[in-house]
Amino acid sequence: MTAHRTRAATAPGRTPTSLTQGTQDGLTKGGIGESTLRPDGILKVTGEFAYSSDLWHEDMLWGYTLRSTVAHARIASIDTAEALATSGVYAVLTYDDLPTEVKHYGLEIRDTPVLAHGKVRHHGEPVALVAADHPETARRAAAKIRVVYEELPIVTDEASATGPDAVLVHEHRDDHHSGHVPHPNIVHRQPIVRGDAAAAAARADVIVTGDYVFGMQDQAFLGPESGLAVPAEDGGVDLYVATQWLHSDLRQIAPVLGLPEKKVRMTLSGVGGAFGGREDLSMQIHGCLLALRTGKPVKIVYNRFESFFGHVHRHPARLHYEHGATRDGRLTHVKCRIVLDGGAYASASPAVVGNAASLSIGPYVVEDVDIEAVALYTNNPPCGAMRGFGAVQACFAYEAQMDKVAAELGLDPVEFRQINAMEQGTVMPTGQVVDSPAPVAELLRRVKSRPLPPERQWETTEGADVRALPGGLSNTTHGEGVVRGVGYAVGIKNVGFSEGFDDYSTARVRMEVINGEPVATVHTAMAEVGQGGVTVHAQIARSELGVTQVTIQPADTQVGSAGSTSASRQTYMTGGAVKNTCEAVREKVLDIGRRKFGTYHPAWATAELLLEAGKVVTDGGEALADLADVLEGEAVELELEFRHRPTQAFDLRTGQGNGHVQYSFAAHRAVVEVDTELGLVKVVELACAQDVGKALNPLSVVGQIQGGTTQGLGVAVMEEIIVDPVTAKVRNPSFTDYLIPTILDTPTIPVDVLELADEHAPYGLRGIGEAPTLSSTPAVLAAIRQATGLELNRTPVRPEHLTGS
Amino acid sequence: MRVTFTVNGRRQEADDVWEGESLLYVLRERMGLPGSKNACEQGECGSCTVRLDGVPVCSCLVAAGQAEGREVVTVEGLAGEDGRLSTVQQAFVDAGAVQCGFCTPGLLVAADELLERNPEPTDGDIREALSGNLCRCTGYEKILDAVRLAAARTGEAV
Ligand code: FES
Ligand code: FES
Numbered sequence: 001m002t003a004h005r006t007r008a009a010t011a012p013g014r015t016p017t018s019l020t021q022g023t024q025d026g027l028t029k030g031g032i033g034e035s036t037l038r039p040d041g042i043l044k045v046t047g048e049f050a051y052s053s054d055l056w057h058e059d060m061l062w063g064y065t066l067r068s069t070v071a072h073a074r075i076a077s078i079d080t081a082e083a084l085a086t087s088g089v090y091a092v093l094t095y096d097d098l099p100t101e102v103k104h105y106g107l108e109i110r111d112t113p114v115l116a117h118g119k120v121r122h123h124g125e126p127v128a129l130v131a132a133d134h135p136e137t138a139r140r141a142a143a144k145i146r147v148v149y150e151e152l153p154i155v156t157d158e159a160s161a162t163g164p165d166a167v168l169v170h171e172h173r174d175d176h177h178s179g180h181v182p183h184p185n186i187v188h189r190q191p192i193v194r195g196d197a198a199a200a201a202a203r204a205d206v207i208v209t210g211d212y213v214f215g216m217q218d219q220a221f222l223g224p225e226s227g228l229a230v231p232a233e234d235g236g237v238d239l240y241v242a243t244q245w246l247h248s249d250l251r252q253i254a255p256v257l258g259l260p261e262k263k264v265r266m267t268l269s270g271v272g273g274a275f276g277g278r279e280d281l282s283m284q285i286h287g288c289l290l291a292l293r294t295g296k297p298v299k300i301v302y303n304r305f306e307s308f309f310g311h312v313h314r315h316p317a318r319l320h321y322e323h324g325a326t327r328d329g330r331l332t333h334v335k336c337r338i339v340l341d342g343g344a345y346a347s348a349s350p351a352v353v354g355n356a357a358s359l360s361i362g363p364y365v366v367e368d369v370d371i372e373a374v375a376l377y378t379n380n381p382p383c384g385a386m387r388g389f390g391a392v393q394a395c396f397a398y399e400a401q402m403d404k405v406a407a408e409l410g411l412d413p414v415e416f417r418q419i420n421a422m423e424q425g426t427v428m429p430t431g432q433v434v435d436s437p438a439p440v441a442e443l444l445r446r447v448k449s450r451p452l453p454p455e456r457q458w459e460t461t462e463g464a465d466v467r468a469l470p471g472g473l474s475n476t477t478h479g480e481g482v483v484r485g486v487g488y489a490v491g492i493k494n495v496g497f498s499e500g501f502d503d504y505s506t507a508r509v510r511m512e513v514i515n516g517e518p519v520a521t522v523h524t525a526m527a528e529v530g531q532g533g534v535t536v537h538a539q540i541a542r543s544e545l546g547v548t549q550v551t552i553q554p555a556d557t558q559v560g561s562a563g564s565t566s567a568s569r570q571t572y573m574t575g576g577a578v579k580n581t582c583e584a585v586r587e588k589v590l591d592i593g594r595r596k597f598g599t600y601h602p603a604w605a606t607a608e609l610l611l612e613a614g615k616v617v618t619d620g621g622e623a624l625a626d627l628a629d630v631l632e633g634e635a636v637e638l639e640l641e642f643r644h645r646p647t648q649a650f651d652l653r654t655g656q657g658n659g660h661v662q663y664s665f666a667a668h669r670a671v672v673e674v675d676t677e678l679g680l681v682k683v684v685e686l687a688c689a690q691d692v693g694k695a696l697n698p699l700s701v702v703g704q705i706q707g708g709t710t711q712g713l714g715v716a717v718m719e720e721i722i723v724d725p726v727t728a729k730v731r732n733p734s735f736t737d738y739l740i741p742t743i744l745d746t747p748t749i750p751v752d753v754l755e756l757a758d759e760h761a762p763y764g765l766r767g768i769g770e771a772p773t774l775s776s777t778p779a780v781l782a783a784i785r786q787a788t789g790l791e792l793n794r795t796p797v798r799p800e801h802l803t804g805s
Numbered sequence: 806m807r808v809t810f811t812v813n814g815r816r817q818e819a820d821d822v823w824e825g826e827s828l829l830y831v832l833r834e835r836m837g838l839p840g841s842k843n844a845c846e847q848g849e850c851g852s853c854t855v856r857l858d859g860v861p862v863c864s865c866l867v868a869a870g871q872a873e874g875r876e877v878v879t880v881e882g883l884a885g886e887d888g889r890l891s892t893v894q895q896a897f898v899d900a901g902a903v904q905c906g907f908c909t910p911g912l913l914v915a916a917d918e919l920l921e922r923n924p925e926p927t928d929g930d931i932r933e934a935l936s937g938n939l940c941r942c943t944g945y946e947k948i949l950d951a952v953r954l955a956a957a958r959t960g961e962a963v
């Protein structure tokens with residue numbers, strides 16, 4: 001294949017552009033609380049939005065990553081000669097080509113090699129890089145690299161990883177968790193002990209135990225990992241990439257390249273979804289290395305097969321629970337042990353352990369607990385951040401337990417949950433007092449009181465509509481053997497970065513007059529991954545500054561860190577930063593106003609002043625001046641950091657500590673129909689009620705809740721990465737074999753939004769992105785259990801689990 | 806090889822195309838039309854949906870040479886000459902059917918074809934027509950809203 005250095009003359013450079021709103025139509029002008037439409041919506045429906053895989057540069061090369069074909073092996077040799085000699089190939093890089101002493105990266109623990117050195121620890125680990133003038137040339141050259149592997153024994157679960165002769169995944173650990181873990185193949189361990197669970201167990205009338213298994217879920221964002229690295233004249237590099245946190249990437253990239261951070265200029269490109277899967281680096285360092293080596297722009301785009309190896313997954317887990325309760329339905333105690341498989345590298349495992357432990361009993365009042373969560377190092381694929389991490393796995397298990405205990409007591413499962421529901425003032429197992437609304441019982445009441453969807457909806461005058469039946473278009477039943485079930489679940493998720501992390505965000509806001517109109521410009525490094533932060537930032541600027549026209553600048557590293565678009569934190573944190581900076585800008589604008597016009601009206605000195613509809617007004621509504629006049633000849637610009645209340649680390653022995661910033665709650669009711677003969681499930685309705693504190697953009701809030709709900713549905717009935725237990729190789733890295741819900745698999749998702757303000761948060765809002773992903777899965781499972789009478793202790797449920805064959 | 810076909814009413818040509826290149830690749834990388842997306846490149850997600858002589862196809866599964874002499878319509882061809890959004894495009898924006906937007910181009914082409922064929926689709930019809938298009942962000946509810954809205958607006962306009 002031949003290189004193509006030029007293409008149609010109309011081809012744009014495809015770099016991210018500013019988003020300006022509020023100039024023409026009436027729809028895009030809203031302040032907070034309005035369903036303002038996305039500023040990038042038009043670019044996205046016309047196909048013009050520049051995703052990271054759409055980038056293009058004159059004279060660019062294509063990068064490709066050679067990955068290990070085995071899970072655990074010593075690398076005896078790597079021969080790149082033939083690949084390098086291939087026509088069209090510009091560079092082939094291995095570990096030996098790394099330019100500095102820093103050859104590893106990682107979010108918290110720098111244990112991940114940029115390229116494998118002497119050893120590979122999981123299937124699909126990057127071993128070598130190729131740059132060529134056509135992607136197929138790069139792929140074919142990579143296939144000519146000869147790597148000789150000498151396979152090593154693998155560890156794949158707790159028994160093999162911590163057994164007497166277990167091979168160590170990392171032989172010389174010196175990270176900050178290595179001192180307190182009971183075994184080097186345990187990344188982190190967090191116990192939580194409060195009260196006296198053994199004594200409380202003696203008071204219990206019933207004790208229920210259960211063992212649960214949660215499968216490995218993939219984020220399956222649609223936009224593949226991709227980016228473009230362009231070498232710069234100053235010896236640095238410009239990197240356009242899809243990520244969740246530009247500054248965290250930068251901190252990991254620059255030392256490997258041997259460049260100061262200011263010479264690695266990162267700009268966020270269009271991001272096709274993230275869900276945690278872009279929190280770790282993928283092609284970032286690789287693309288930069290190839291660009292700096294060849295002196296040419298290098299683009300890397302993973303295909304779907306590679307994407308399954310290119311990012312971490314949700315931790316699969318094994319969970320053991322014991323719940324006790326008295327006859328009157330009060331929980332006496334909970335004991336649990338949660339074992340998360342972190343795979344070969346640490347990624348976000350320590351934080352996942354902290355969440356799993358601290359949220360392990362759910363949104364219930366239990367004074368006596370004995371909790372332990374651990375994450376393992378194994379030779380399975382690395383696992384890390386995915387929407388709701390740690391809390392998702394726990395919720396699946398504790399909600400199954402709640403149903404079991406209710407059944408044992410002969411109580412209605414919703415009523416039993418309501419008896420034990422936490423509320424404002426409840427003390428968490430960590431000792432933290434929940435000091436904002438926690439309407440757990442009310443959320444359950446709301447989903448329960450919703451009318452049930454009519455039975456036998458598939459019946460039409462022309463016979464059965466198979467699209468509404470289990471099996472769908474496969475036409476496997478016309479209603480015979482189909483049974484309905486209804487299930488409930490509720491969950492609790494922390495919002496923001498916990499355990500004493502210094503979590504902050506930065507916003508730069510400029511206000512000036514352009515063409516006689518006051519205009520605000522907002523610049524942050526927030527990664528817009530689809531959630532709609534760019535919409536909300538403009539809404540906040542309008543509400544705080546009284547302007548209509550707002551420009552959102554592309555996110556880049558020329559402004560301070562915004563922190564990660566994860567942990568449901570961005571509206572709270574970067575929304576909070578924009579609000580905070582806007583307030584400071586407003587004060588400056590008012591100072592200018594006082595200086596210019598203060599003598600004309602006493603209210604400039606005495607009244608509370610606001611900016612509204614392009615004017616300075618008193619709190620009584622009297623207009624004092626046009627903003628355009630105040631700002632004439634002046635511009636105000638500020639960049640400020642915003643922090644949430646500080647949190648504390650969890651004590652390593654007792655788990656006590658005010659570890660979380662805020663809690664978020666959602667409840668689901670699932671209605672399913674199951675073809676019991678074939679084991680096929682149709683989810684008929686998945687209703688959600690969630691407290692959002694304050695809906696800054698109700699349309700986006702509902703969209704987030706529906707999207708999160710659907711990901712929870714996926715892991716209930718279909719989504720699982722299958723790892724071969726003998727070889728630790730991934731068996732289904734494709735959308736043919738890893739299924740995510742289609743529009744036919746997804747039911748109607750009615751959403752009930754509650755707004756109980758959290759007085760500690762900007763506008764009273766509550767982070768919302770993750771909570772709906774928690775309770776969706778156990779609600780579906782509970783409904784399937786009710787329909788079938790089966791115990792179903794693992795998720796996802798597959799047909800063979802329902803038919804017993 | 807050289808391939809020549811019509812894209813959105815304009816004749817387009819690409820030289821030095823390797824026979825293994827898909828229609829999707831040629832559109833995106835050689836013709837400067839990256840609106841059609843590449844979420845799987847294995848025929849499973851619908852993000853690359855275009856119309857080939859009017860029929861929706863996964864352009865990642867069509868060899869570029871197979872498009873020779875034929876008519877291709879991509880997402881870039883949906884808006885009017887004056888840049889006015891088509892009814893379906895506008896409905897996707899208005900209904901909140903776009904989050905990350907990576908699925909959007911393929912869904913728009915598929916929904917546009919559905920409404921052309923069936924101006925008053927039932928929910929079952931919409932679900933069936935869009936069942937080959939994955940979306941990971943929205944849970945599909947707002948996509949259904951968008952198609953219903955587009956159908957209603959088209960109905961009003963007639
Ligand atoms: S990219 Fe063609 S179907 Fe997924
Ligand atoms: S909006 Fe992101 S995949 Fe559909």
